[in-house]
Amino acid sequence: MTPAARPARSRSAASLAELSLFGSIALALVAMSVALLARALRQDTWNGGRLTAVSSLSVVLESLRRDLWSSDAARTYPQANALALRIPADGASPDIVVWAWSGPGRPVERNRRAVGTARPLDFGVRVHEPGTAVLSLAVPSGPLDAASPRPVAIGVPLVIPDALWRERYAFWSSGR
Amino acid sequence: MTAGAGSRSGHDAGGRMRRGVGLAMPLVAVLVTVLVPVSLARHRHGMQALSAAARSARGGVLLDLGRSALAEGWWRMEQALTDPDGVVFHELRRAGRSPLACVVTPTFLLERLRADPALAGYALEGARVDAHVAALMPVGEDPCEGTATVELVVTVSHASERVARRLRERREMRVARLALPPPFDRYALVVLDRGLGVPAASVAGRAVTRDHLTELSGPDASELAAGAARLDLAQWRRRALFRFEGPGAVRRFLALLDERAAEGRPVSATVLVDDPTEPLRLRRRTIHGRLVVATTAGAELVDVRLRDPAADLLVVQAARRVEVGGRVDAAVIAQDGVEVNPGARLAGALVLFRAPASRDVAGELRADVTRFSASERSLAAVLAPWALEREVEAL
Numbered sequence: 001m002t003p004a005a006r007p008a009r010s011r012s013a014a015s016l017a018e019l020s021l022f023g024s025i026a027l028a029l030v031a032m033s034v035a036l037l038a039r040a041l042r043q044d045t046w047n048g049g050r051l052t053a054v055s056s057l058s059v060v061l062e063s064l065r066r067d068l069w070s071s072d073a074a075r076t077y078p079q080a081n082a083l084a085l086r087i088p089a090d091g092a093s094p095d096i097v098v099w100a101w102s103g104p105g106r107p108v109e110r111n112r113r114a115v116g117t118a119r120p121l122d123f124g125v126r127v128h129e130p131g132t133a134v135l136s137l138a139v140p141s142g143p144l145d146a147a148s149p150r151p152v153a154i155g156v157p158l159v160i161p162d163a164l165w166r167e168r169y170a171f172w173s174s175g176r
Numbered sequence: 177m178t179a180g181a182g183s184r185s186g187h188d189a190g191g192r193m194r195r196g197v198g199l200a201m202p203l204v205a206v207l208v209t210v211l212v213p214v215s216l217a218r219h220r221h222g223m224q225a226l227s228a229a230a231r232s233a234r235g236g237v238l239l240d241l242g243r244s245a246l247a248e249g250w251w252r253m254e255q256a257l258t259d260p261d262g263v264v265f266h267e268l269r270r271a272g273r274s275p276l277a278c279v280v281t282p283t284f285l286l287e288r289l290r291a292d293p294a295l296a297g298y299a300l301e302g303a304r305v306d307a308h309v310a311a312l313m314p315v316g317e318d319p320c321e322g323t324a325t326v327e328l329v330v331t332v333s334h335a336s337e338r339v340a341r342r343l344r345e346r347r348e349m350r351v352a353r354l355a356l357p358p359p360f361d362r363y364a365l366v367v368l369d370r371g372l373g374v375p376a377a378s379v380a381g382r383a384v385t386r387d388h389l390t391e392l393s394g395p396d397a398s399e400l401a402a403g404a405a406r407l408d409l410a411q412w413r414r415r416a417l418f419r420f421e422g423p424g425a426v427r428r429f430l431a432l433l434d435e436r437a438a439e440g441r442p443v444s445a446t447v448l449v450d451d452p453t454e455p456l457r458l459r460r461r462t463i464h465g466r467l468v469v470a471t472t473a474g475a476e477l478v479d480v481r482l483r484d485p486a487a488d489l490l491v492v493q494a495a496r497r498v499e500v501g502g503r504v505d506a507a508v509i510a511q512d513g514v515e516v517n518p519g520a521r522l523a524g525a526l527v528l529f530r531a532p533a534s535r536d537v538a539g540e541l542r543a544d545v546t547r548f549s550a551s552e553r554s555l556a557a558v559l560a561p562w563a564l565e566r567e568v569e570a571l
Contacts, residue, residue: 030203037211048222055225058232065239070566090325090346090565162562169561171428173419173448175315175323175350 056116057137057154060108063115064135065156067097074160076125083125083135083158099123108137125158134158234339238332239568241285241298242343245330248282249305250347250559253326256280257349257557268309268351269320269555276309280328301331301340312351315414317406318358320555324349325564331571340571348560352417352446354466355554356491356507356525357406359399364543365389366527368404371397376525376543384526384541404529407509409448409495412470416448417558425451426471433461442488443467444556456494463490463505466556471495474512477504489547490524500539507548516541524548 068074071085072094082100089095100109101123107114108123122138136155256264256278267276281304289295306329312322326349333340355361364384365374373396374388392400413419420429429449436443442465449456455474464483467490474496482488482505492498493509500508501517507524508514514532516522520539525548 026200033207037207041214048218048225051222051225051229055229055232058229058236062232062235062239065236066568069239069243070568072562088563088565161566165561171418171420171432172561173413173416174348174560175313175414176348 052117059116060137061154061156063110064099067099067110068156068159069161071097071160072162072166074158078124081124231339234334235341235570237295237298238334238339238341239343241289241295241300242330242332242341242568244285244288245282245300245305245332246328246343246345248284249280249307249328249330250345252280252282253307253328254559257559260553265557266552268312268349268557269552273312275311278307278309280305280307297335299333299335301333305330309349316411317402317408318353318415320351321353321415322351324351326559333571342567342569342571344565344567344569346564346566347562348564349557350417350560351555351557352415352468353554354444354446354468354489354556355551356509356527356548357403359396359403360509360525360527361548363527364525365541366400367531368400368528369530371400372531373400374543376546379543382543384543407493407511407527409470409472409493409511412446412448413450415446416470417445418447419450420448421450423451423453425449426454426456426473429456429469433463437462437464440464445558446470449473452495455496456492458492463488466554467491469493474498475508476501477506477508478502480504480506485547491548505544 067085067087070087072088073086075084076082077084077100080100081102082098085097085099087095087097098111100112101107101120102109104121105119107116108120109115120137122136125135134155135158138154256262257268259265264276264278267273282300286300286303289298289300308327308329310325310327312324314322325346327344327346329342329344331340331342360366362376363373364376364379365388367373367389371392372389373392374384374390379388418429418432420426426449429447433443443463444465445467447467447469449469449471452472455476456469456471457476458480459476459478461479462481462483465488467488469491470493472495475492475494475498477492477498477500479502480490481503482490485505490506491509492506494511496512497515498508498510498513499515499517500520500522502519503521503523505523507526508522509527511529513530514526514528514537516537516539518538521542522539523542523544525543526541
């Protein structure tokens with residue numbers, strides 16, 4: 001007896017087992033891709049945050065150094081994290097420029113206008129020994145939502161030009 | 177879109193070929209749609225931050241370079257002010273001169289810019305510092321003495337970032353006559369209230385006696401009267417380069433002399449010591465520099481020498497009585513009497529507002545007036561130790 005011929009089946013269609021196998025592989029590949037992308041994104045955010053912090057520090061410090069060079073007197077207000085600089089104007093009354101920081105999450109301000117985009121962790125004058133002081137600025141770097149951001153800190157010596165000469169030549173008489 | 181790696185093919189129930197992009201293609205499309213804008217935005221932000229940081233950092237270097245250029249510019253300007261062979265020296269000492277513009281070359285900085293690879297790309301525009309000296313404003317009766325503003329301007333730049341800074345600094349410059357004020361520099365002895373005088377030329381190098389005194393008349397008398405106005409102590413408050421005022425003024429002035437002597441540096445200035453309660457006592461001192469001192473009190477001068485008689489000088493003007501003892505190399509202007517002790521020898525000149533009693537003058541006056549000449553070279557041009565104003569401009 002000749003067995004009855006089975007109906008022809010298409011071999012090109014995937015079986016359930018094949019579908020499950022390939023589906024699993026595809027899902028694993030997608031999951032790996034997403035994980036890699038997420039990690040790269042976090043790394044990129046950290047680098048971006050650090051770059052932004054350093055950039056912002058550079059902008060603030062350059063502006064601050066210009067003011068320091070132009071000034072002839074300074075006064076610090078530790079309670080308010082502020083520094084007031086007197087900038088002489090020949091033939092006119094001197095300008096007063098106030099650098100201040102109102103606390104974490106706030107930018108450094110020059111005459112109440114924000115300078116740079118960073119939100120510093122610290123801004124203030126540290127007196128190291130009599131006659132020397134450093135103006136320090138620290139900003140967080142890395143992702144803004146990180147639990148403990150690593151600060152980037154830069155300091156510039158707080159030197160008022162000519163202060164030494166004004167002290168040493170207190171007897172100089174202007175003819176103006 | 178043609179199917180690539182992600183295309184799938186098969187047959188339907190009727191045996192017809194079916195074609196599609198399957199799962200991979202939408203996945204790639206979603207990733208590209210999301211990742212490309214995010215990446216571009218992040219790249220743009222990163223480049224902006226990097227550019228801002230680079231510009232600020234270069235701006236900081238430019239500020240330092242500009243400060244260096246100005247510091248060297250002031251140093252070279254000071255040299256030009258005191259070089260008798262230079263054009264600036266003569267221009268600044270000309271009465272009624274007009275504003276002056278000149279160029280200073282900061283050679284040291286230019287050499288550093290050429291030699292230091294870390295400073296590649298930085299440049300001093302025009303390789304120069306521009307100097308502008310404003311017209312002199314007189315501070316008293318002497319038209320050659322006065323004050324003026326000197327401004328130095330420098331522009332520094334960096335080629336690649338197109339960052340540039342212009343720095344401007346102004347200082348006061350004083351011109352003071354370090355000599356006996358004219359016309360007294362031509363006399364060995366003058367008694368103003370009697371209109372008497374001894375021209376220096378008539379007694380050069382010899383002892384001056386009462387017999388040399390002659391009555392001054394005509395232009396000489398009127399010139400001396402005008403010259404006396406320049407000795408007014410009220411004018412000294414503006415004329416003086418150095419002013420010591422109030423209690424302790426004498427002590428502070430002498431401390432300056434001691435400090436400079438210890439450093440071996442001269443003191444050359446017009447000085448007002450304004451403390452009527454304490455006489456100026458110069459005892460056993462050697463003067464280094466050209467010093468013209470006025471005091472609102474009296475003065476005691478005992479054994480005062482010059483370190484280099486050819487270059488140094490001392491002129492002392494006192495509002496009250498002056499006492500001279502030992503050897504004193506100085507010109508003395510006594511507004512309220514003088515007492516020259518027996519054995520004293522004054523090598524210089526003597527200007528008396530009032531004729532002294534015979535008993536007050538027992539020593540010797542030897543005319544030595546050449547060093548007190550109020551010539552162009554006696555005018556000292558001095559820059560103030562600090563700036564009047566500074567500006568930084570970002571270009």
